[in-house]
Amino acid sequence: MQLRSILSSMKGIVVITCQQNYLYAECKSRIFGFIDDLEFRQDEKSAVVHVRSASRNGYYDFGVNRRRVEKIRQLFEQ
Numbered sequence: 779m780q781l782r783s784i785l786s787s788m789k790g791i792v793v794i795t796c797q798q799n800y801l802y803a804e805c806k807s808r809i810f811g812f813i814d815d816l817e818f819r820q821d822e823k824s825a826v827v828h829v830r831s832a833s834r835n836g837y838y839d840f841g842v843n844r845r846r847v848e849k850i851r852q853l854f855e856q
Contacts, residue, residue, distance in 0.1 A: 781818060781827075784853045791816070805831075805846065812836075814843055 785791045785803050795802040799822065805814040817830040831843040 781850075781854060784850060785816075788850075807842065814839070814846075816846070 779796065779801070781801055782793055782796050785793055785801070790806045790808060791803050792806075793801065793803045799820040801818040803816045805816055806812070807814070812833065812835055814831065814833050819828045820826075821828060829847055831847050833839045833843065
């Protein structure tokens with residue numbers, strides 16, 4: 779799976795679950811060591827990949843999750 783290899787190549791990301799249409803990973807922040815959840819579900823019928831990226835602690839992450847997802851999206855499109 780292309781997505782799994784992309785995530786495995788990124789620092790601080792550990793793939794926990796990888797099934798046929800679902801992938802769950804944990805992302806550890808560099809400075810404070812906070813864990814963020816990252817989930818992908820492929821909808822083959824509509825040819826869309828749904829993404830959920832969320833911080834476990836707090837309400838504001840200074841845009842870290844959004845930047846991470848955008849970086850993954852760029853790598854996936856290459």
